[in-house]
Amino acid sequence: MSKTFTREEVARHASESDLWIVIDTDVYDLTDFADIHPGGLFPLMQVAGKDATSDFYGMHKQEVLIKFNRYKIGTIANEKRQIHMYEAGDLSNVPFGESSYFMGYRSPYYNERHVQFRKAMRKIVDSLKEQAQEYEASGEGASDEFTQTLGKHGLLAANLGPDAVRLLPPGIELPGGITRDEFDYFYEIIVHEEFTRLVAPGLCTGVLSALAISLPTVILYAKPHIKAKVLPEVLTGKKRMALAITEPYTGSDVANIKTTAKLSADGSHYIVNGVKKWISGGRFADYFSTAVRTDKGISMLLIDRSEGLETKAIKTSYSQAAGTAYVTFDNVKVPVENLLGVENEGFKVVLSNFNHERFIMLCGASMSARNVIRECFLWAHQRKVFGKRLIDQPVIRNKLARMISQMEAQHAWLENLTFQMNHMSHKEQAIKLAGPLALCKFQMTRMLQSVADDACQILGGRALTQTGMGRSIETLQRTNKFSAILGGSEEIMADLGVRQAMKYFPRDARL
Numbered sequence: 339m340s341k342t343f344t345r346e347e348v349a350r351h352a353s354e355s356d357l358w359i360v361i362d363t364d365v366y367d368l369t370d371f372a373d374i375h376p377g378g379l380f381p382l383m384q385v386a387g388k389d390a391t392s393d394f395y396g397m398h399k400q401e402v403l404i405k406f407n408r409y410k411i412g413t414i415a416n417e418k419r420q421i422h423m424y425e426a427g428d429l430s431n432v433p434f435g436e437s438s439y440f441m442g443y444r445s446p447y448y449n450e451r452h453v454q455f456r457k458a459m460r461k462i463v464d465s466l467k468e469q470a471q472e473y474e475a476s477g478e479g480a481s482d483e484f485t486q487t488l489g490k491h492g493l494l495a496a497n498l499g500p501d502a503v504r505l506l507p508p509g510i511e512l513p514g515g516i517t518r519d520e521f522d523y524f525y526e527i528i529v530h531e532e533f534t535r536l537v538a539p540g541l542c543t544g545v546l547s548a549l550a551i552s553l554p555t556v557i558l559y560a561k562p563h564i565k566a567k568v569l570p571e572v573l574t575g576k577k578r579m580a581l582a583i584t585e586p587y588t589g590s591d592v593a594n595i596k597t598t599a600k601l602s603a604d605g606s607h608y609i610v611n612g613v614k615k616w617i618s619g620g621r622f623a624d625y626f627s628t629a630v631r632t633d634k635g636i637s638m639l640l641i642d643r644s645e646g647l648e649t650k651a652i653k654t655s656y657s658q659a660a661g662t663a664y665v666t667f668d669n670v671k672v673p674v675e676n677l678l679g680v681e682n683e684g685f686k687v688v689l690s691n692f693n694h695e696r697f698i699m700l701c702g703a704s705m706s707a708r709n710v711i712r713e714c715f716l717w718a719h720q721r722k723v724f725g726k727r728l729i730d731q732p733v734i735r736n737k738l739a740r741m742i743s744q745m746e747a748q749h750a751w752l753e754n755l756t757f758q759m760n761h762m763s764h765k766e767q768a769i770k771l772a773g774p775l776a777l778c779k780f781q782m783t784r785m786l787q788s789v790a791d792d793a794c795q796i797l798g799g800r801a802l803t804q805t806g807m808g809r810s811i812e813t814l815q816r817t818n819k820f821s822a823i824l825g826g827s828e829e830i831m832a833d834l835g836v837r838q839a840m841k842y843f844p845r846d847a848r849l
């Protein structure tokens with residue numbers, strides 16, 4: 339049992355060499371910490387021996403207390419805790435802090451198994467957060483140990499979505515005891531939503547998104563013996579993979595790629611020459627699912643990191659942990675058995691994944707906005723300026739209203755599209771959903787930018803620093819453009835959405 343103290347006892351420890359404070363009902367002995375406290379000794383001395391709850395929460399997130407729990411020496415006797423301490427896996431009860439079903443509202447889409455799954459995912463993600471944020475800050479890629487931990491928890495597999503998961507070899511388990519048959523797109527929403535809680539978008543892009551967009555090309559189109567070798571290596575995190583399509587000259591215009599693959603005279607291999615740009619995870623990848631120009635069209639090849647293939651880092655506004663690379667192919671020899679699908683029909687392979695990639699981005703964007711809104715709501719309640727809480731200022735409530743309503747509207751559309759994905763064949767999805775998914779992405783990233791902007795105004799200077807209370811907001815502010823450009827830029831998404839609708843426009847309709 340933890341030790342108990344009275345407030346009078348705590349008050350007797352109020353010097354630099356003996357410094358106790360109270361936060362809520364917890365007593366902390368900061369004597370050994372005071373000299374290394376990032377905020378300095380002065381603020382601590384002002385509350386030495388006293389209740390520092392409101393000062394603490396005015397300048398720190400609760401996660402600081404969890405991280406430095408070692409300084410807690412006991413609690414105040416006979417007092418009831420006023421502030422809930424987060425425990426790994428907890429769902430938020432801040433209004434709009436979770437999507438509605440997870441806050442006790444009814445939903446046609448989810449059931450209690452989804453709640454169980456979310457809690458399991460959250461617990462795992464919580465356990466990885468500190469390490470992930472270190473990689474994100476240092477710009478290093480995830481260590482082999484880290485990616486293998488992701489593999490061990492089944493996160494690499496879950497990240498691929500239900501269609502790919504059903505085709506995986508036996509032995510690869512999903513998190514939270516969910517079976518492959520249960521795992522549908524609503525579980526997948528949860529997977530990507532929970533990853534955003536790492537607040538490590540670079541790392542997530544470099545490891546998880548890079549895999550989610552590249553590995554399906556192997557699952558769906560590789561020869562059986564290639565699959566048998568590559569899938570276990572990649573899904574256990576022992577090897578990494580990236581999708582190499584875009585080039586400096588083409589960007590989103592895949593039809594115009596210039597990287598060539600020429601068949602050798604004996605027909606045993608291709609010789610690949612060319613360059614690829616903005617390849618997420620490319621710096622760390624062992625395999626590249628690569629779009630090349632062959633004899634009569636585009637083909638996809640699985641290319642090992644081998645002689646003649648080089649990668650160099652591209653510095654981006656998000657973290658170097660994304661491993662964004664410029665990849666050069668200089669006479670790289672690729673066995674013909676590494677062809678994915680049919681020669682000259684690679685465009686089909688490229689297109690097969692676009693809708694799913696956009697779906698992943700929608701889940702991430704929606705939850706990133708939700709996370710930031712939750713933090714703004716909390717901050718507005720605990721921050722006092724000019725004698726009032728921020729939430730007591732109409733201008734702040736108005737900003738929150740705009741953020742919440744934009745985010746919830748987008749999320750409702752995402753859930754509707756998810757329901758359609760669960761009930762449509764790929765063929766029907768391609769006809770009916772390519773347009774709405776594109777439009778949803780167009781509006782989702784507009785929303786994300788607007789939320790990042792409002793959140794920044796609410797957090798003020800803290801939203802401009804990469805550590806401390808505004809960290810998530812600074813991250814969103816710096817990286818939201820990523821989702822607005824990758825996976826199809828906003829302009830292309832908007833146009834695609836309307837063009838798709840025009841394709842199916844009734845010829846006999848009149849105003």
Ligand code: HEM
Nearest residue numbers: 366376377381382385390393394397398399402406806807
């Ligand atoms: C268990 C007690 C405490 C711990 C473990 C702690 C730890 C930290 C840490 C890690 C930071 C860096 C910023 C961040 O990551 O949030 C920080 C900053 C700071 N802390 Fe503390 N702190 C404690 C108590 C307090 C108290 C009671 C006060 C004030 C009365 C205080 C005042 C500050 C200030 C002024 C900063 C700088 C904030 C800024 O840059 O905006 N700290 N503290």
